[in-house]
Amino acid sequence: MKGYHHTYAIDAAQLIIECRQNLKSILVHSPRPADVNPNITDLDRTLLSTEQLVHYHLLMLIEVINDEKRLERNFDSAQNQSSSAPISLSRSTTTTLAESVENLKQLSRKNGPRKINRSQFIPHPQSSSTKCNGESSATVKGSTEKTATDSLLFRLVVILQLALVRIDEAKSIICRRSRVSILFGVSAVTTIASTRLMQTHERSAANNVCKGITLVGILSASRNGWRKLCMNTRLLNTSLILEDWQQQWTLIESVGLVKEGSEEQCKRLLKLMPFQTKSTSIWGSQESFRYNLIKYIMDCVYASFGTAHNVNKSNNKKDSILMPITAAVAASFYAVVGPGAKSAQVLSTSSDYSKMMQDSWGLISTPFCKSFSLHASRLLKGAAIAERIKIAGISCFILSKDPCPALSTAIRRYKRRKKRELDQELDTILEQCPYDDSIDCRAVNFSEYPKKDLIFHLTGGGFFAHTLAGDIPYLLDWSGKTRAIVICPEYALLPNHTFPDAINEVTNVYVSLTNGDATSLLGFRPGRIIVTGESTGGNLAAALIVKLCMDRLIDTEGGLELSEKEDKPRVRLPDALMLCCAALNLSLELSPSRVIAHDAVLPSTLISTISNTYLGGISKTDPIASPFYAPDKILMRFPPTLLYASSEDPFLDDSVAFNKRLKSCGVECDLRAAQNMPHAYWGLGTAGFPEARKVQIECIQWMVQILFGKNK
Known part of the structure; x- marks a missing residue:
């Protein structure tokens, strides 16, 4: 806990608070519980469970910092007065996430990061890496241990930033839809009432106006329906991503990546964990569509060059000439029918990865x-x-x-x-x-x-x-x-x-x-x-x-x-x-x-x-x-x-x-x-x-x- 760098935990907690506040403002616009969008409530429940995990982590951080300060004060007191009683610090009594965030901020400001004298410099005595002796002369032990918790918290910050955008989008769609519905309803009632007061020869023109209003209403309703479908898909994907993160967090916290002997066990558990698949439909987010398009292209590239290597296995001059031709034909085929599982098969069974990477990535070079x-x-x-x-x-x-x-x-x-x-x-x-x-x-x-x-x-x-x-x-x-x-x-x-x-x-x-x-x-x-x-x-x-x-x-x-x-x-x-x-x-x-x-x-x-x-x-x-x-x-x-x-x-x-x-x-x-x-x-x-x-x-x-x- 040295250094008291809790930026990711604090950022994640603040984003959770902001997301839940925005969700509450959406729920306020729903006059009846039956009108509440189920994806909104699901996301709110997922955020609530995520909030509980993050809140518990913040409380643990506060407790550890307080324990360290208590030990330091007791040690200083023992040096100054051997007979003095131990100095105790009060335990954290915060009950809400916002209070825990403020408490942790105060503790971080009081302790602060350690100050480094940047003019101090002790260079390495010799440059062994450039001599290619096969041994690292400056292997750092202990200081390079990865904190899986920090990585997952940073990943949560990225997820919550996207969730905040999705919630704001849902808020604008729901509020705008209600206003548009009221506007068209008032326009339709006014037009129908005016038509009944008109003369017979004037009603045909009024009927055409009614038809125009009806057509516009149908188009607007269709557009709103499409936007609602996209909104529901994106909210659902956000909930699934958060649930996957919760599984990863629970696994890392229970097993741990930095504990000795637990790496292989955690690796197997991560691979076997049934992560939920995000939707890739055309009404999903544009970001997901663009990412899947890149993945489709790269899968075609890997599949085509893997096929070309299987066809031209020898290294003679003839096969080196036929390699790009075979790869181009295979790429045309996979671009039409799709790479399917061929890309994963190539990446998992290829006997010469370096040659395949040189051929595929070397195209742009x-x-x-x-x-x-x-x-x-x-x-x-x-x-x-x-x-x-x-x-x-x-x-x-x-x-x-x-x-x-x-x-x-x-x-x-x-x-x-x-x-x-x-x-x-x-x-x-x-x-x-x-x-x-x-x-x-x-x-x-x-x-x-x-x-x-x-x-x-x-x-x-x-x-x-x-x-x-x-x-x-x-x-x-x-x-x-x-x-x-x-x-x-x-x-x-x-x-x-x-x-x-x-x-x-x-x-x-x-x-x-x-x-x-x-x-x-x-x-x-x-x-x-x-x-x-x-x-x-x-x-x-x-x-x-x-x-x-x-x-x-x-x-x-x-x-x-x-x-x-x-x-x-x-x-x-x-x-x-x-x-x-x-x-x-x-x-x-x-x-x-x-x-x-x-x-x-x-x-x-x-x-x-x-x-x-x-x-x-x-x-x-x-x-x-x-x-x-x-x-x-x-x-x-x-x-x-x-x-x-x-x-x-x-x-x-x-x-x-x-x-x-x-x-x-x-x-x-x-x-x-x-x-x-x-x-x-x-x-x-x-x-x-x-x-x-x-x-x-x-x-x-x-x-x-x-x-x-x-x-x-």
Whole structure:
């Protein structure tokens, strides 16, 4: 209970109170008990039972805090006066959930989180992870235990946020329906009464008016009936989700995931638990429909490539050519008849997951897709700069919506030099060019270069592919709103390159950007730097900070911009970190989200394939391979961090636990989640998903605050 971080429990309790208050306001509009919508009463009863579980948990937290304070006071009293009587604290006597919330808030404010001296830094004595010795030299024990309770409470917060939206929607439909019914009733009675007072030749026109009013009433009633059907389905789904959560909570509380020897038992119970199926009908929620559409597409992809691998089992050149053709034919077939259970069969019985993932996920990472996305970004997104250059020997995408004359000039110079290299004229042209990325440019006056903010983005793809083609649209939106340059390194991929090749290349590019080696190549020096990453790119983004600290690549004072005694800037940590569905933990240990999640893009069965293929014989708890296991001495050095997760993401529990650890280390950190979104959903905003667009707006606002907030 150290640290007194009860944010999720308090947020869940407050949302329950708000949901029940809104439900009561709906019940007030029902004049008779028989007119009450049964789905409203079912949801209210489900919320009541959920409230009882959360209330009991809050009372337990209050009791534990009081016990700890009592022991501390008794210990202090025993030191000051050995003969003094023990000091007792009164037990909690709260009777309502709201009172318990206020009591817990007061206790949290009195104790508060521990304060960390961020200038204190003890780096790791040696960088063993980059030596690939197969053993983790900095395995953290005890501090990385996941709290399943926190994960479930955070999941409850996401569910209740959605429930609140559904209740507000039901309230508007029910209240509006009653007003519309009264309006049409009054109009019909008035028209009929007026018709009886009219002359015979005037009644035909009045009858036509009555028919028009009747037709409008029928259409309005049909529309209201459809909206009511959708409302009932969504309320029912919300109740079922809450009931499933109650089962999970009861199981975790009774068995526990952190108790020794109970992991396998809890895993079996979670798998055997009869979770209730959510409705996927067309009158269900639009969010569920969009999610099921993505799942249908991904099931078709996995089923088609699984079929193609079964047909072309050999690895000769002929079968490698026939593979995409067979997959395309199979995809056309499954798109028409549906994948059925073929996708689950492929994911559970495939003998070569890595090959299937390379073929299926690698479609978006082909050179054609990357080049096409660059050219399309100039036309569709108005990119001022969309180029590809090498920094520290690594190919990188350079994106900017804001015209940067210095960068444009540097890129043109880079292209001219590369063209001369292709023409094999470098041996005869003796040009003193300080802009070659292979030359150590220490004689350059860095203060003469303009400053530009950077977004250092690491794309996902399971270490098998780069999803740059899907990332470029929203990266350009980020660049346009923040006026920052986006740099995306094309790090080494599986299966030809395993750990630590990718993180070493990412680190080399970042170091080259911050220490000034790439300044003359790009034509500007970096100002503020925000590191972003999605999925496995999020793993590399967090691992970058861990590696900079463990390998002692940064200045212990935080990295100075440019000192008077030195003519070159020092390597420094980024100013902010933003991750989405980050694969922070590549170990195969148990967590509820990995057992019960059914993500459309990343099924839990593929996590072991990614981890085993990427790490090989390296320990899965190595802090650079799995930043989740970084020690507190490293985590306290992290910059302000924003984490995004999904309700169906198998890495949800890892994000919840990592967020809690960062907060306990004094890092400014926030965790947000989206409901009914698949793994790695940042790019879905371009496809028209409103939930992803909302997240993109939040990301832009957060980055603008980081880049310009301190100057306002």
